[in-house]
Amino acid sequence: MVVIQEPLSALLAILLLLYLMKRWWSHQHYPPGPLSLPIIGSIWRIRFGIGLNERTMIKMSKQYGNVFTLWLGDMPIVLLSGFETVKEGLIDHSEELSGRASSPYVKFIGKGKGITFSNGDLWKQQRRFAVGTMRKLGTGRKSMESQIEVDAQKLVEIFAREKGQPFDPALPIINSVSNVTCIMLFGHRFPLEDENFKELIDAIECTFKFGGSPVHILFELFPWILKRLPGPHMKALESIKIMFSLGKKEILKHKKKLSSREPQDFIDHYLLHIEKEQKNDPTSIFDEDNLAHCISDLFIAGTHISALFMQWAILLLTNRPYIQDKIIKEIDDVLGSSSICYEDHKQLPYTNAVFHEIMRYRYVVLIGTGRQTTKDVNIGSFFIPKETVVIPDMYAILHDPQHWETPEEFNPNHFLDKDGNFVTRKEFLVFGAGARLCLGEHMGRMQYFLFLTSLLKAFHLQLPPGVKELSEEIVIGTLLSPKPHKICAVPRESSSKSIQNAIDSELTN
Template sequence: MDLASIVTLLLVICLTWLLISAAVRSISNHGKLPPGPMPLPVIGNFLQIKSSETLKSLLRLRDKYGPVFTVYFGNRPIVVLCGHEAVKEALIDKAEEFSGRKTNPTLQRTFDGYGVVFSEGERWKQLRRFSLTILRNFGMGKKTIEDRIREEAQFLLEEFHKTKEKPFDPTFTLSRAVSNVICSIVFGDRFDYEDKDFQALMKMMNDSFREMSTAWSQFYDMYASILKYFPGPHTKIYDILEDMRAYIAKRVKKNKETLDLNAPRDFIDCFLIQMEKEKGNLSSEFNTKNLELTTLNLFFAGTETVSSTLRYGFLFLMKHPEVQAKMHQEIDQVIGQNRAPNVEDRSQMPYVDAVIHEVQRVSDLIPMNVAHSVMRDTEFRGYIIPKGTEIYPMLHTVLFDPKKFKSPFAFNPENFLDENGRFKKNDAFMPFSSGKRVCLGETLARMELFLFFTTTLQRFRLKPLVDPKDIDTTPQECGFATIPPFYKLCIVPR
């Protein structure tokens, strides 16, 4: 071996030693974290994580390292929790410790720790308490939330009638119906489905939800510390969200000009009144930035989650016509054709309730959950997780936990029925997450899903354009969210 070869070999050995030493130092600086693949400096576990398949990559690591492990996105350690037992232990048994929040880097520029979803600490407590109170007291003596949903369901039926049994894509029809419910809360009124501003908002909403789950966005979320210095598609989400925020800012300005402190019309008015009440309070979180971003949170979450679940639900019901037929039968027996469904009917409709639960479970809408963090140094299963560490409580692994569901990867309403056909609760059913960070719109979403499904199926049959066995339920994207595939169907009067 010549001198040049010896020098090269020595350099390679030295470089390798430096890289391993840096990786070990990086790990030792992060407490006694759960096991996981050895990270490399700067790029972390780039070699083990495929950005276009983040979920699948993490599931492969779970199979190797167990239900609790650590993975590095660049230089950020992420503690991943898999299965019902681990997620429950963190989010419920240690609810306070795991109640922190981390914002996806793709969304950081917009939210920056503001708004009810992406804030934490005292700011989050003030905003969540207030938002829950307004949602619970919604209507301010006028229409209740249920009345608003039932009214909107009738507008949706009119849209379905207009299709005259011809094939159509239900994406924006369902988005507009669902969005109008949250619009009536935050803006005080619904939009006409043909309103151009409303249609533009729905397109922005749909585009941003899908954009958050692309391979590029997942790649950016992992390696933002490097990629933030370069231009690229990651700015697209920011631009869309800023356009939506600008629309909300206009509505806030309009509300300010016509505000009556004694007669609030909507969520924005209630927030403005609270801002006025706390004007002299230096620790108050009631300011314009939190108003705009909390409204955006509610508007976004209150539209895409429920409308995507309905879209997936329609697809599953066409793929399983026997399930749709049994739903029709129960609707006819309990409600009939002479009145509109109401929420009280749910307790008498175990099969319909089970189907809706199964749709939510298999839709797996936010598979990796919204990232949490620990509020202080936390002992968990013999490990020490330092304050501020990012946590991924993997909802996918809870909703498909074989210990909790007999046929986890099949669409089967029997997962929520006992041997006598009565509805059976399952504590692994947590599509809205769990613990202190559980979705604050859960009650509203459950009402919407029940009323939109039953009102539609009371009057119509969902007819696919292909043989049910040929219906493909593979999502368009699966990243931050599971995006249902685009499809067309025919809505046929019964």
């Protein structure tokens, strides 16, 4: 028995040594980073070291540099930090970083279809079609602005129903913001009380909260095991199916009606394109599965991220009544009682600066969906092989002390010159950059501006009685959310005198 065990032990030792040497050799091809352990890689450095929060990657870049590698098991993930480094990656090497990262969880979500999680020619064609169709449907034009104004007014009406009493603004904001996207995608809105809408929003929130959690990391490392075990990941996987099923249901409804009408929305246009393409090419990549994934991609991007910016805006302004009052005064002085259009942002430098500062100060994406190199590339002094996952740290750019005077403070002067004029900042990469630039940037900017100015023209946002300050603590997930909170939307007619008194008092002091 001893005779057998000794050769076996020696063989195992040799195999382990070869495995460690192979790992060491493969790691030499990537930028430096935390110590990578067998099986789990270097992800331990986050979960059992500095912790996962909005500043995690900033802390790591101080230790390892602006280009460093984390290992998720045996999968390398290269992190880019700092404006110049991210700019070099996303803009100077836009084509090389145009791929979409693939992992077990990403494969389950996107299945390589649609816009967000697809690659190669499929991605290029789906994105090109989406951009063209969104333009046909009015994105960037007055017709889209009119639709946004309708939903902004509906949100004002919902706030008015509360009659100045404390309420949670989250669901009304999500509903109103999403309905702009719903009109474009489906041709109809969801009522605030709609149970299907509430189920869909719950599913989206569940998916984002799951991202970055310990169980999510375990799923990425051991998907074949986790798929067979109960746990929070099963709820997240079921939520993805719920989101996808919405698109399937809407496609079926549209197919029944399309023959009797002109195309009204994104689904109509896509179905007609499928029909046209498949006449010439039965193997066309335009099909109902890709359409359903496009719907899910556009709905999530046009709903949850935009709604989070709005939620943070209302919370931050409620905590800063003097800034809120200066916005109201600027709007009144410049526009008076006339209605607001998007072009008015050029005449409202302080208002525009505050809105940009909100997006900078409380950027809502913890870690964006990773890119993947389509070929070998050099960034900085480091070689990054083809098919490597690359993640740019946008939060670090927006909080970089080399580019922002007071990065950890809420300071609208970041976007104002000494004369009070609005200034654009090249470091303001909230909507991304390069080949994967956000599709809905213009619509998002328009929506954000019109919703907030409409609310501020109608209400003074105040703290509930007895509350000294709303918590600005961040809830960590794939997205950075505020804690649940309540505000009071007091009609301006009843608060205009107190606003002017507050401004006069501040100026005097």
